[in-house]
Amino acid sequence: MATASTEPAAVHPAFRSDEQVTLHLIGTWQMEVTIPEVESIWKQVQSRSVRQISFDAEQLISWDSSILTFLVDLADRCQKKGLAMQTDGLPAGVQQLLSLARAVPKQEETKSFAPAESFLERVGEEAICFIRSAGELLTFIGATSLAFGRMLQGRAKFRPYDFKLFLEETGANAVPIISLISFLFGLILSFVGIIQLELFGAQIYVADLVGIAMVRVMGAVVVGIIMAGRTGAAFAAQLGTMQVNEEIDALKTLAISPVEFLVLPRMLALTLMMPFLTLYADLMGILGGALIGCTVYGINPIEFFNRVKAAVSLNDLFIGLFMGLVFGILVALSGCLRGIQCGRNASAVGDAATSAVVTSLVAIIIATAVIIIICAVLGI
Amino acid sequence: MTMQSAAPITISDLTMAYGDFVVMRDLNFTINPGDIFIIMGGSGCGKSTLLKHMIGLQSPAQGKILYNGVSLWDSNQEQMEQMMRGFGVLYQSGALWSSMTLAENIALPLQQYTKLSKAKIRAQVELKLSLVGLAGFEEFYPAEISGGMCKRAGLARAIALDPKVIFFDEPSAGLDPVSSRRLDDLILQLRDSLGATVVIVTHELASIFAIGNNSVFLDTESRTMLASEDPHTLLAENNDLRIQTFLRRGEIKGSEVSPAGSKEKNANE
Numbered sequence: 001m002a003t004a005s006t007e008p009a010a011v012h013p014a015f016r017s018d019e020q021v022t023l024h025l026i027g028t029w030q031m032e033v034t035i036p037e038v039e040s041i042w043k044q045v046q047s048r049s050v051r052q053i054s055f056d057a058e059q060l061i062s063w064d065s066s067i068l069t070f071l072v073d074l075a076d077r078c079q080k081k082g083l084a085m086q087t088d089g090l091p092a093g094v095q096q097l098l099s100l101a102r103a104v105p106k107q108e109e110t111k112s113f114a115p116a117e118s119f120l121e122r123v124g125e126e127a128i129c130f131i132r133s134a135g136e137l138l139t140f141i142g143a144t145s146l147a148f149g150r151m152l153q154g155r156a157k158f159r160p161y162d163f164k165l166f167l168e169e170t171g172a173n174a175v176p177i178i179s180l181i182s183f184l185f186g187l188i189l190s191f192v193g194i195i196q197l198e199l200f201g202a203q204i205y206v207a208d209l210v211g212i213a214m215v216r217v218m219g220a221v222v223v224g225i226i227m228a229g230r231t232g233a234a235f236a237a238q239l240g241t242m243q244v245n246e247e248i249d250a251l252k253t254l255a256i257s258p259v260e261f262l263v264l265p266r267m268l269a270l271t272l273m274m275p276f277l278t279l280y281a282d283l284m285g286i287l288g289g290a291l292i293g294c295t296v297y298g299i300n301p302i303e304f305f306n307r308v309k310a311a312v313s314l315n316d317l318f319i320g321l322f323m324g325l326v327f328g329i330l331v332a333l334s335g336c337l338r339g340i341q342c343g344r345n346a347s348a349v350g351d352a353a354t355s356a357v358v359t360s361l362v363a364i365i366i367a368t369a370v371i372i373i374i375c376a377v378l379g380i
Numbered sequence: 381m382t383m384q385s386a387a388p389i390t391i392s393d394l395t396m397a398y399g400d401f402v403v404m405r406d407l408n409f410t411i412n413p414g415d416i417f418i419i420m421g422g423s424g425c426g427k428s429t430l431l432k433h434m435i436g437l438q439s440p441a442q443g444k445i446l447y448n449g450v451s452l453w454d455s456n457q458e459q460m461e462q463m464m465r466g467f468g469v470l471y472q473s474g475a476l477w478s479s480m481t482l483a484e485n486i487a488l489p490l491q492q493y494t495k496l497s498k499a500k501i502r503a504q505v506e507l508k509l510s511l512v513g514l515a516g517f518e519e520f521y522p523a524e525i526s527g528g529m530c531k532r533a534g535l536a537r538a539i540a541l542d543p544k545v546i547f548f549d550e551p552s553a554g555l556d557p558v559s560s561r562r563l564d565d566l567i568l569q570l571r572d573s574l575g576a577t578v579v580i581v582t583h584e585l586a587s588i589f590a591i592g593n594n595s596v597f598l599d600t601e602s603r604t605m606l607a608s609e610d611p612h613t614l615l616a617e618n619n620d621l622r623i624q625t626f627l628r629r630g631e632i633k634g635s636e637v638s639p640a641g642s643k644e645k646n647a648n649e
Contacts, residue, residue, distance in 0.1 A: 031494045031504075031542070064542040069503040072510070096573035100511050100566075107516030345478035345523050 007061055009035045013044050019051040022089070026059040029067040038073040045083075053078060055089035068097050075102065140259075140337045144267065147260040151268075156260045166269035170231050174277060177230065182222050182281035186210055186288030189218070194297055203297050207307035210289030216316040217323065219282035221368055223274065224327030228360030232335035235266050236356035239339025240349035248340070258340065267332040274328030275321040282320060315380050323371055327364050334359035387448030387544065388412055389434070389577065394443035396429050402603060403429050407443070409596045409608035416571055416578045416591050418611060421598030422626065427581040428472075430598070431549055434579065436464045447545075465493055468538035468546040468576075472553050474530035476522040482509065482533045483518035489540045508536040512566065528559040532566070539570065546570070548580040552587050560584065564591050585629060589615075597623050 007027040014022045029035055045053065053074070060067075071087075071094065078085045087095050117125070150156040193209040239262060242248050248258050286308055293299040338356040342348050394407040403426040411417045419427045432438040434445055436452055444451045447463055455463065476485050486505045490496055496504065509515055512532040522530055531551065538546055548567065552560040568591050571578045582588060588595070588611050596608040599622055606620055615627045 031490075031496060065504060065507055065539075066500075069500065069507050072507055073503065093573040093575060096569060097511065100569055100573065101507055101515075102510070104510065104513040104515060106510070343523075345521075347479040 029063040052084040054086040143259045163265040170270045171273040182284040183288040186285030190289035190292040208311035211308035211312045214285035220323035224364040232331040232360040233353040235335030236339040236352040240342030240352040243342045263336040270332040271328040274324040278324030330363040331360045390446040392444045395441045397441035415594040418592035418595035419581045425598040425600040466544040468543035470538045472550045474534035512536045552584040
C-alpha cells in the first residue's frame with residue numbers, strides 16, 4: 001500500500017454552534033499508523049447538545065479502511081443517539097464504502113450459542129455418543145458382512161482394478177517399512193533377552209525367545225501397528241476426502257453401495273495381505289535376532305536356526321498368522337468406518353485419520369489379549 | 381486525497397508451461413490502474429494458470445510479470461512477499477479455512493501483517509464482513525453458510541489488507557444469476573471505492589460485459605492470446621471468428637445476454 005506521507009491521523013472538531021460540529025480529518029489514515037479513538041471525539045460531541053455532525057477532508061492525505069472503522073463506529077453512535085451525520089464532506093470512495101458497509105443491516109443473533117453444559121450433562125452426552133457409535137460400528141460390520149456375502153455370490157459391485165491396486169498398496173508397498181521395523185524389533189528383542197540369559201550362561205536360548213515371540217505374537221502385532229498407522233489412516237483419509245467431495249453421495253445416488261464399492265476391496269486386500277506380511281515380519285525379526293546372537297555373542301548361525309526350528313511349532317505359526325488375519329480385518333474396518341463417518345470439512349478428514357489409528361490400535365491390543373487368553377485356555 | 385496508488389501490471393513475453401508442455405506463449409498485455417480486467421477464453425485454455433502466475437503461485441517458463449515496473453519473479457523472496465501482500469485473491473470455491481470462523485479467516489492476514497490491536501482487528505473484520513453484506517456472521521464456520529455467502533466471505537478476506545490488486549478466479553462459478561449479478565455489482569462498487577485494480581478470470585458473458593473494461597482473450601488451439609482490449613470493443617470491432625463465436629454465445633443460444641453493440645453488428649452482417 002503506497003503511503004504518500006506519514007503525517008499522523010487526527011480529528012479536529014470545529015463547533016459551528018452548540019448543535020453543529022464539523023470534524024476535520026487530517027493526515028494519513030492507514031492501518032500502519034495510529035488512528036484517533038472515536039471515544040475521545042464522542043465525549044467532546046456529547047459535552048454539547050450537538051444535533052448534526054459533518055466532515056471536512058481537505059487535509060486528509062491518504063486513507064484506507066481504517067478510516068471506515070472510525071466512521072462506522074461514529075455512525076452507529078450517532079444512530080443510537082439520533083444525531084444526523086452528513087457524509088458529503090468525505091472523499092467519494094469513503095462515502096461509497098460507508099454506504100456499502102451500512103447497506104445490509106447486521107444480522108442480530110444469527111447464530112444461537114448453546115448454553116454451557118454441566119459436567120453431568122457432558123458425561124451423559126459422551127455415554128450416549130459411545131452407545132451410538134457402538135451401534136454404528138455394529139451396523140457397519142453388518143453391512144460389510146452382507147457385502148462380503150454378496151461378493152461370494154458374485155453380486156457385489158466393485159472394480160477388480162481397485163482391488164489389485166489395494167493389494168499392491170497394502171502388500172508390496174508396505175514391505176520396506178515392515179522389513180526395517182521387524183528386523184530392528186527382532187534385534188532389540190534379542191539384545192535385551194541375551195543380556196538376561198547370559199547371567200545364567202544360557203545365551204543360546206535367545207533363539208527360542210526371539211523365534212517364539214516373533215512367530216506367535218509380536219510379528220503380527222508389529223505388522224498390525226504399522227498397518228494401522230500406514231494403511232488404516234490412509235483408508236480413513238481417502239474415504240473422508242471422498243465424503244467431503246460428495247463422491248460417496250454420488251455413488252449412493254447411482255444405487256451403488258459405498259460399502260461394496262469402496263470398503264470391500266480395501267478390506268479384502270488388507271485382510272489377504274496381512275498373513276503374508278506377518279510371515280515376512282517373523283522372518284525379518286528372527287534375522288534381526290540372529291544378527292545380534294551370532295555377531296555380538298558368537299552363537300553359531302546354524303545352531304541358532306536349529307534352535308528356532310526346534311522351539312517354534314506349527315501351532316505358534318498358525319496362531320501368529322491367524323492374529324495377522326484378525327488384525328487386517330480390524331485395521332481395515334476401523335479405517336473404512338472412520339472414513340465413512342467423516343464430516344464434510346478438511347479438519348474432519350484429519351480427525352477421521354487420527355480416530356482410525358486410535359481405534360485400530362485399541363482393537364489390536366484387545367484382540368491380542370483375547371486371542372492369547374483363548375489359546376491359554378485351550379492349551380495351544 | 382487517495383485511498384492507495386494502484387500500479388500498472390505488465391505481462392511481457394510470458395510463456396507458461398507444465399514441464400515440456402507449453403500452455404500459453406507470447407502473452408503481452410498491460411493492465412492499467414483501476415481496470416476491471418477480464419481474462420477470458422474457453423475451458424482449459426490456461427486462464428487460471430495465468431492467474432496463478434500473476435499471484436506468485438506458479439513461475440513462468442519465460443517472460444516477466446511486472447508490477448509497477450518491478451518483475452515479480454525476478455525479485456528476491458522478501459520483495460516478492462512484500463508484493464504479494466498487495467494482492468487480494470478470491471479463489472473459485474472461496475477457499476475459506478474450514479476450521480476457522482469467518483472472523484478468524486479475515487483476522488488472520490491482519491494478525492500476520494499489521495500491528496493492529498485485537499479491538500482494531502475486530503473492527504476491521506466487522507467492517508469487511510459488512511462491506512460484503514455479511515455483518516453478524518462473524519462466528520459462523522464456512523460449513524454453516526451457503527456457497528454464495530462463502531464467496532462473499534472469501535471476498536471479505538481478500539480485501540482484508542486493502543489490496544492494490546484484487547484477483548478473482550471464476551467468481552460466478554456455482555452462483556445463480558441473481559447472486560452472480562450481485563457479486564458483479566459488489567466488485568464494481570469495491571473497485572470504485574477502493575480504487576484497486578481488479579483482475580477476473582471468467583467465461584461468463586454477463587459478467588464480462590457488465591463490469592469488464594479491459595480484457596485478454598486466450599485461445600486454446602493456438603496456445604496464445606488473440607487480443608487484449610475492452611470486451612465491448614472486441615465484440616464490436618474484432619473480426620476474429622474465434623472471439624466472435626465466444627462473445628456471441630448468448631445470442632446464438634437466445635439467452636438474455638445481449639451485449640451493447642452486438643445487435644447492430646448482426647444487422648450489418
